[in-house]
Amino acid sequence: MIPASARTAARRADDVLAWAPSGRIAVPLIVALVVVADLVGAGTVTLLLLGVSDGADDAGRGPVLLTALAYLVVALPLATLAGLRRQRATTAWLVAGRDPTPAEAARALRLPVDTALIAAVVWLLGAVLAGAVAAVTFPEPLVGLRVGVAALFGGAVTAGVVYLLVARAARGLTTRALAAHPPAGRLALGVRPRLLLTWGLTSAVPLLGVVLLFVDPSNPGGPGRTAVVFLAVVAVLVGGLATLLTARAVGQPLRDLRQAVQRVGAGDYTAGVTVDDAGEIGLLQEGVNTMAAGLAERERLRDLFGRHVGTTVAARALAEGASLGGEVRPVAALFVDVVGSTSLVRRTGPEAMVGLLNRFFAVVVDAVEAEGGLVDKFEGDAALCVFGAPTAHPDPSGAALRAARRICDDVGRAGEVDVGVGVACGPAWAGQVGTASRLEYTVIGDPVNEAARLTELAKEHPGRAVASEAAVRAAGGGEAANWVPDAEVELRGRGEPTRTYVRA
Template sequence: MSANRTLAQRLGRVLETVTRQSGRLQETPAYGSLLLGRVSESQARRRVRIQLILTVFILATNLIGIGVAVLLLAVALPSPSIFSDAPAWITFAVAPGYVAVALALGAYGITRRTMTALRWAIEERKPTLEDERHTFLAPFWLALGVLVLWGVGAALLTTLYGLTNKLFIPIVGFSVSFCGILVATASYLFAEFALRPVAAQALEAGQAPRRLAPGIMGRTLTVWLLGSGVPVLGIIVTALLGGVLLDNLSKTQLAVAVLVISTAALIFGFVLMWILSWLTATPVRVVRAALRRVEKGDLRGDLVVFDGTELGELQRGFNAMVDGLRERERVRDLFGRHVGREVALAAERERPKLGGEERHVAVVFIDIIGSTQLVTSQRPVDVVGVLNRFFAIVVEEVDRHHGLVNKFEGDASLAIFGAPNRLDCPEDEALAAARAICHRMADEMPELTAGIGVSAGQVVAGNVGAKERFEYTVIGEPVNEAARLCELAKSHPGRMLATEDVVRGASENERARWSLGDTVTLRGHDHPTRLASLA
């Protein structure tokens, strides 16, 4: 996993600089916020959740906007006054009445229309291209609906107040329009947030259609224009109005007007940019949390792609990377099961080539006694089951003692200790593994017996075969010697034999478990070999 972790760590360090201001998160919700629920949530519940979030956010944003508009008219531009210089039926009847109707339409009508456009998600059907287009344009249409209601209100109130005094026309028109633009911008950002779960479903089904302001840059510039550019323009308009209405607006009142509008612009601009920054940071935080999991070797699960900008491409790219890592792990695991994990890791570290090198290794050869009777007395499927249980014991113990099961030959297996991984004392590990296999066979498979031979010495370890097809193996006298010892062990009471050289090469603690016995000449060997068996 070292290569995978290095890649993940590099990506993580880049993303960490982006997310440092937003804090460090060990885990983040799938959509970047707990308010949006889980991916497994039912569509009916998700519909209620989204509509509730939209309704609350739109109501709250509009109420704040109305409060700022009243503040502008009452404090920033107090002359003429909408309370004392205008008919009371406009200020205390028409204006509140329209606000109530607009809030009702905005909270219910606009959100209901938005949810209707997203009916494909509620009905859990695959979206068409038109459905996808409606999904990504939904925040724009919602914001446009809010802006239209504010625009109608501005036109209505400006007309009514203007009929009583022409000086109300620029004051009311500017104050209401100024707040309407900011409220519509905030509504757009909140709608993008609330509709993330549906946007994720649309992105999963296909490519995101073009937005009104595509990409992070387009979204940022749009918010700056509406959240900062318009307020600055408002300050300029206020200064101009002060010059035109100099007889009705003193220098102190003009200063107060500029101060109030500047404060409102500062607060609104900060809030809008904070929302924008949060919307931009949360996808990165989700990716960063997922990268931490990858660094720890956890490749389970994909990120939910819920952003249609470059951040969504980042999420999709992360999923592609993790998918590639999972495929690599699957191939590595499959390769390791066939040739041994150590051989697989060695092949990954360096380009495998034909040839080998001399190594001092220990060799364990294991063969079932009476395999012919086993095959003829049981069904083939049962024989395979017995062999799998037998080989499971062998593999587990060889792995536990840092060895490599190099071959399965029918009902026999060859294990190597000291190649391809180097061991300080391969004799210790081989003898300990042989003892463990023998004991487990007696406890777990008493119906089956096997001969075990252990040898050690110099071998050539490497890749043997042709360029198109080769395998890792060891060649040398210890391999043949272990096989001959295994044959001899089948008729030995302990069913396990080792050579004197293996025992003498082991540690004192391991030597104490073995005792030296007779000297024999193994089949195919010219020199005598002294045997060792368990004490």
């Protein structure tokens, strides 16, 4: 069980590490952070050298410390200017408040590497200078080697910490650069280099430093307890900071990615993550955003597809693919047509007529889909609806007759148009027709033709709905009780009498 105080301290440290300036002062602030890190590293190395020196070395400490101080006074301002000059293009587009060009974005993404390299060069030159002065001023020249090696180790640790700190602090800047130019291709300094750097800061350098303390030729008696304890404490502190920075750089984006993927899996295709990493994690973040956008586009296309051909046809096409062909199925066809549409459009005008038809078709679609049918197509001011295709229906005739009654009732209550509805049933061919490049789902057969002919009769009947005897007899669920026999007629193009039924 982790104590509450430890969890609170971890949260506070995480809040501090979340700091990420992104405005015009971002580069100067980050450079100032590097200077502070260099000063802390210099102070740590100085304390370490003081701790491992013996009394005989006191005479040489003064010149070495003065040399180091003078070097810092000169080197740190020069390093600051070098860092600002190296990133002047980044400062320019931040100050201008514009998006960076591809070259400027690439330069901004190199900010952590540039600052770490400048810090490494400063420490390398300082180590050479301090080691040379120590070799001259100390009675034992090998002390210069000790000082130089200690400064090199301190520089390696400082440069590594600088890279991790700047990579963390520059997240806001990195986000803006990657927003303008997303990551692509194979990128350096990804997860593996970061983990190797963390291993070097937490294990390799401290352990190598302990080994060198014991094999130091200028101190045959070995280091004192204070020096070893001090080095261990420094290693723990630096290792903790490096591990915390690396863990947050890897863990936080992965948590955001997991949450985004969960939202996408739940159907929220607007989910996305901020791309704030120039390595493999950035590629993964961009990939998740692209995946979510692709799924959102697919969902929009499926919605549009379903609106044009019907949800059941769309679902079947997505499941089985698009191809020419079909099958003969028992279906019930419902055909509905507006009465007097020619004169109606002359009275209302085309724009008003379109709005009227849209309201009329909304009534048709609601009634048909409520009964499990499909609006196969709109034909001007008419609509062909089918029950039993493309998927089987337990009672296609009963559903078509109920839908016909509902359409007549709802249209009558609206009072905007007058309609005729015809219903017939029987075997029909249902499937895709057209060409390989342009397909359309349709139903072809005698029930479709019969329903269209019955619609013409319905326009003259008070109930405005006429069905074939076969459709009424095939209806289940007591629907036949709502229909009564009417006349026996010979429909155009059929060559045989058809007994019709009308609403009771």
